[in-house]
Amino acid sequence: FNVDYTKVSDPSYFNDFDNKYGSSTxxxxxxxxxxGYAVQNFDATLSHKQFQVFDDTSGNSYAAEPQLDVNYYHNDLGPFDTRFYGQAVHFVNTNSNMPEATRVHLEPTINLPLSNTWSSINTEAKLMATHYQQTNLDWYNSNPQNNKLADSVNRVMPQFKVDGKMVFERDMEMLAPGYTQTLEPRAQYLYVPYRDQSDIYNYDSSLLQSDYSGLFRDRTYGGLDRIASANQVTTGITTRVYDDAAVERFNISVGQIYYFTESRTGDDNITWENDDKTGSLVWAGDTYWRISERWGLRGGIQYDTRLDNVATSNSSIEYRRDEDRLVQLNYRYASPEYI
Structure with a gap:
């Protein structure tokens, strides 16, 4: 049994104290x-979820009543690893005029991981099949400014990804005896074909922030209602410094996404859909400096050329008394155009 309860009193709330609350959705x-229930290679979770939408002036919010998620894993199937993910959920709204839906999603995945002591490459293929049965559409569809929703929608999207990493290291005897520096380049190609999703209401999708690690995500949006097309290469590089006790003292990462084609979903309400730019559009960087055993500094920035501005940034200083006690002062910025 698990409870994950986050609720805020400020309707303009954007991010919480710790990044883990503010970076996913x-x-x-x-x-x-x-x-939940779990055995070897299988787990299932039955949940009830409500969503508090930030800056939602309409008073609409959806609840998942209920939601069932299942995962099945079968690794070492020859050279392959396989996974099956399934979800069934029913969405209801606090506003009786808003659309409601039952959504069933099936997602089989097969991976071919290859690695040695200094490099790895993972090739992945998956199929994302989703069925929507939407109800209570009359009031919403009567507004000429809204996309017309369909009673029944089937969306099938394959995905292909190749992700490669390398790790090089050297001793820093000249500068810091006993210290080691690594250089870790990474490149990923992602392809997802375009599917028009304008006839599907957005029940639980939200734009994900792209810190450095987020550049290598499969998805632009959390949830399943908006899956953006992709034909892109993500490249990045990380360097780390370890002391003589193999404790990481410093790291910095920088990366970018190069779009061969526009990433889109068909939803005219999404700002990005009105911009057909391609090329190197999104840059992100992260850094961490462990000043001492108790003090540390973190920082990150994302620049989006479609905004011609910083999309998000964050910086923090933290004092860690021990594993159970932490004081953190955190500043985060998000462009109004981004959120």
Whole structure:
């Protein structure tokens, strides 16, 4: 049994104290109650979720009543690893005029991982099949400014990804005896074909923030209602410094996404859909400096050329008394155009 309850009193709330609350689905907070069952290679979770949408002036919010998630893993199937993910959920709204839906999603995945002591490459293929049965559409569809929703929608999207990493290291005897520096280049190609999703209401999708690690995500949006097309290469590089006790003292990462074609979903309400730019559009960087055993500094920035501005940035200073006690002062910025 698990409870994950986040609720805020400020309707203009954007991010919480710790990055783990604000980096995954910054468009809303989730109140989730769940019960799960797990055995080897299989787990299932039945949950009840409500969403508090930030800056939602319409008074609309959706609840997942209920939601069932299942995962099945079968690794070492010859050279391949396989996974099957399935979800069934029913969405209801606090506003009786808004659309409601039952959504069923099936997602089989096969991976071919290859690695040695200094490099790895993972090739992945998956199929994302989703069925929507939408109800209570009359009031919403009567507004000429809204996309017309369909009663029944089937969306099938394959995905292909190749992700490669290398790690090089050298001793820093000249500068810091006993210290070691690594250089870790990474490149990923991602392809997802375009599917028009304008006839599907957005029940639980929200734009994900792209810190450095987020550049290598499969998805632009959290949830399943908006899966953006992709034909892109992500490249990045990280360097780390370890002391003589193999403790990481410093790291810095920088990367970018190069779009061969426009990333889109068909939803005219999404700002990005009105911009057909391609090329190197999104840059991100992260850094961490462990000043001492108790003090540390973190920072990150994302620049989006479609905004011609910084999309998000963050910086923090933290004091860690021990593993259970931490004081953190955190500043985060998000462009109004981004959120």
């Amino acid at each position: 910054d468009g809303y907070a989730t109140q989730k109650f769940s019960v």
